[in-house]
Amino acid sequence: xxxxxxxxxxxxxxxxxxxxxxxxxxxxxxxxxxxxxxxxxxxxxxxxxxxxxxxxxxxxxxxxxxxxxxxxxxxxxxxxxxxxxxxxxxxxxxxxxxxxxxxxxxxxxxxxxxxxxxxxxxxxxxxxxxxxxxxxxxxxxxxxxxxxxxxxxxxxxxxxxxxxxxxxxxxxxxxxxxxxxxxxxxxxxxxxxxxxxxxxxxxxxxxxxxxxxxxxxxxxxxxxxxxxxxxxxxxxxxxxxxxxxxxxxxxxxxxxxxxxxxxxxxxxxxxxxxxxxxxxxxxxxxxxxxxxxxxxxxxxxxxxxxxxxxxxxxxxxxxxxxxxxxxxxxxxxxxxxxxxxxxxxxxxxxxxxxxxxxxxxxxxxxxxxxxxxxxxxxxxxxxxxxxxxxxxxxxxxxxxxxxxxxxxxxxxxxxxxxxxxxxxxxxxxxxxxxxxxxxxxxxxxxxxxxxxxxxxxxxxxxxxxxxxxxxxxxxxxxxxxxxxxxxxxxxxxxxxxxxxxxxxxxxxxxxxxxxxxxxxxxxxxxxxxxxxxxxxxxxxxxxxxxxxxxxxxxxxxxxxxxxxxxxxxxxxxxxxxxxxxxxxxxxxxxxxxxxxxxxxxxxxxxxxxxxxxxxxxxxxxxxxxxxxxxxxxxxxxxxxxxxxx
Numbered sequence: 001x002x003x004x005x006x007x008x009x010x011x012x013x014x015x016x017x018x019x020x021x022x023x024x025x026x027x028x029x030x031x032x033x034x035x036x037x038x039x040x041x042x043x044x045x046x047x048x049x050x051x052x053x054x055x056x057x058x059x060x061x062x063x064x065x066x067x068x069x070x071x072x073x074x075x076x077x078x079x080x081x082x083x084x085x086x087x088x089x090x091x092x093x094x095x096x097x098x099x100x101x102x103x104x105x106x107x108x109x110x111x112x113x114x115x116x117x118x119x120x121x122x123x124x125x126x127x128x129x130x131x132x133x134x135x136x137x138x139x140x141x142x143x144x145x146x147x148x149x150x151x152x153x154x155x156x157x158x159x160x161x162x163x164x165x166x167x168x169x170x171x172x173x174x175x176x177x178x179x180x181x182x183x184x185x186x187x188x189x190x191x192x193x194x195x196x197x198x199x200x201x202x203x204x205x206x207x208x209x210x211x212x213x214x215x216x217x218x219x220x221x222x223x224x225x226x227x228x229x230x231x232x233x234x235x236x237x238x239x240x241x242x243x244x245x246x247x248x249x250x251x252x253x254x255x256x257x258x259x260x261x262x263x264x265x266x267x268x269x270x271x272x273x274x275x276x277x278x279x280x281x282x283x284x285x286x287x288x289x290x291x292x293x294x295x296x297x298x299x300x301x302x303x304x305x306x307x308x309x310x311x312x313x314x315x316x317x318x319x320x321x322x323x324x325x326x327x328x329x330x331x332x333x334x335x336x337x338x339x340x341x342x343x344x345x346x347x348x349x350x351x352x353x354x355x356x357x358x359x360x361x362x363x364x365x366x367x368x369x370x371x372x373x374x375x376x377x378x379x380x381x382x383x384x385x386x387x388x389x390x391x392x393x394x395x396x397x398x399x400x401x402x403x404x405x406x407x408x409x410x411x412x413x414x415x416x417x418x419x420x421x422x423x424x425x426x427x428x429x430x431x432x433x434x435x436x437x438x439x440x441x442x443x444x445x446x447x448x449x450x451x452x453x454x455x456x457x458x459x460x461x462x463x464x465x466x467x468x469x470x471x472x473x474x475x476x477x478x479x480x481x482x483x484x485x486x487x488x489x490x491x492x493x494x495x496x497x498x499x500x501x502x503x504x505x506x507x508x509x510x511x512x513x514x515x516x517x518x519x520x521x522x523x524x525x526x527x528x529x530x531x532x533x534x535x536x537x538x539x540x541x542x543x544x545x546x547x548x549x550x551x552x553x554x555x556x557x558x559x560x561x562x563x564x565x566x567x568x569x570x571x572x573x574x575x576x577x578x579x580x581x582x583x584x585x586x587x588x589x590x591x592x593x594x595x596x597x598x599x600x601x602x603x604x605x606x607x608x609x610x611x612x613x614x615x616x617x618x619x620x621x622x623x624x625x626x627x628x629x630x631x632x633x634x635x636x637x638x639x640x641x642x643x644x645x
Contacts, residue, residue: 104165172609194584205503239437241467246379285343510572515568
């Protein structure tokens with residue numbers, strides 16, 4: 001299936017299809033002839049494009065970001081072999097090279113982004129604005145923190161991205177797909193199919209005798225890469241942070257009570273909140289007239305409806321006083337002694353009438369309820385200073401070549417021993433190791449180190465403050481092929497699975513042949529012994545190419561769309577095999593003025609723009625003739641040897 005998508009991506013039509021299926025972005029680049037210019041430059045440089053270089057660190061950061069994004073999207077861990085099969089390292093290198101090509105073109109064109117432009121972009125970004133439409137510095141800082149980047153890094157990135165976008169838009173800004181192109185694309189993505197299907201159960205394969213040792217070993221030798229062991233490393237880890245060093249049991253009751261009294265309103269109390277609504281008027285006369293109507297019994301929401309004010313625009317919800325943006329509105333809302341409607345007040349954006357729907361009084365937790373939390377907060381505050389002092393002591397001991405285990409014992413700290421971990425953080429059983437101090441940063445550093453190496457501590461930011469992680473690589477088990485003896489049990493299981501799949505495929509082929517000769521599916525099912533099929537035959541309707549219609553997996557859906565109406569086919573399932581007969585195929589008409597037509601046109605514009613941009617970058621790459629260091633790339637991403645980029 002991966003090969004199908006690779007082949008499809010070579011043409012505009014296939015590229016449009018994969019755009020719909022995978023949400024390609026115009027600035028997501030692939031590889032453009034990388035193999036033509038393989039070189040072996042020395043140093044820590046993965047590639048050189050013109051006068052620009054791509055560092056090993058940049059390649060590794062981009063690779064890990066892409067890998068993590070893919071794992072989040074698929075909601076499953078991805079092994080290095082799977083990543084290589086997907087061409088992830090090539091995609092990352094292609095993206096970095098594409099960016100470097102565009103950056104070089106921007107330099108040649110003398111494109112630059114002034115500070116004022118970046119400021120304007122930030123100020124206009126919706127996610128950085130508050131409910132009143134004003135720039136919210138706190139939201140901006142929070143977004144940077146969540147993304148794990150500094151303000152300088154953000155600005156530098158914008159300064160690089162904007163010229164790339166200028167070049168891209170100058171090339172692709174006026175693309176208009178033709179009507180026949182839109183019609184063909186619509187037929188492909190909008191077609192719906194109906195099929196009768198039945199699932200062959202695994203037991204339909206009958207008894208599968210175990211292979212003898214000689215047969216199994218020969219089968220294993222033909223498939224050795226399937227059983228290859230990844231590189232594993234043993235690591236000793238020592239980590240400190242304020243929370244792990246905190247000793248709340250040593251905090252006196254007197255100190256805890258004093259802290260509670262100082263913080264009880266702000267930290268352990270809930271402020272008064274009110275359900276507030278507001279109507280804004282252009283002048284005081286309109287507001288006074290509305291207030292008079294309200295006093296005479298008119299409904300607040302009815303007046304809002306008359307003025308065509310949406311509920312989301314007049315209802316502030318349940319808010320504390322300091323959460324109300326307009327001070328005049330806050331004053332009016334929180335001076336009412338009970339729910340009701342205020343007199344008109346002059347707010348920032350006009351004359352405002354405030355309605356308080358309900359009042360929730362403030363509350364404060366008792367000392368007994370929060371005593372442990374107070375003690376912990378004091379202990380963590382004390383531990384923040386202790387972290388730096390302990391860091392210096394540990395570093396002095398490391399400089400004196402003291403083993404990490406002795407350092408841990410001397411300072412009363414736990415030493416975590418990880419007997420085996422791969423570069424993705426999994427143990428030998430394939431399970432993710434939980435609570436790994438330093439996470440990906442530790443793995444990255446450990447797999448770049450070696451046994452006996454002197455490793456610098458990793459600084460990490462926790463919810464309670466800065467912490468440090470020290471580690472020693474104590475053993476390295478390199479990637480290798482397993483022997484038959486080591487892999488025999490797994491090989492036997494896979495051999496059985498393959499034998500069952502072959503038998504089911506043969507049975508499914510016979511059923512397909514009978515269906516194509518005109519027999520009905522129900523008659524065919526009745527001719528088999530009970531237990532052959534997992535449930536009765538059923539009809540699945542409204543099957544789309546990019547969906548799992550009727551619970552069918554993508555492989556089965558793909559086969560259904562590759563089969564003519566009236567014909568039969570089959571596809572493998574995780575458990576068993578599905579046999580189907582296509583009973584209906586239809587495509588709804590595409591009205592030129594419909595939203596669907598607009599969506600199709602936009603999808604095609606994106607695909608064509610992506611293709612045109614790729615052509616431009618490919619041409620510029622031919623002119624710049626970049627050089628690549630395969631060894632540096634594989635070292636950067638922790639990949640083993642392969643057949644080349």
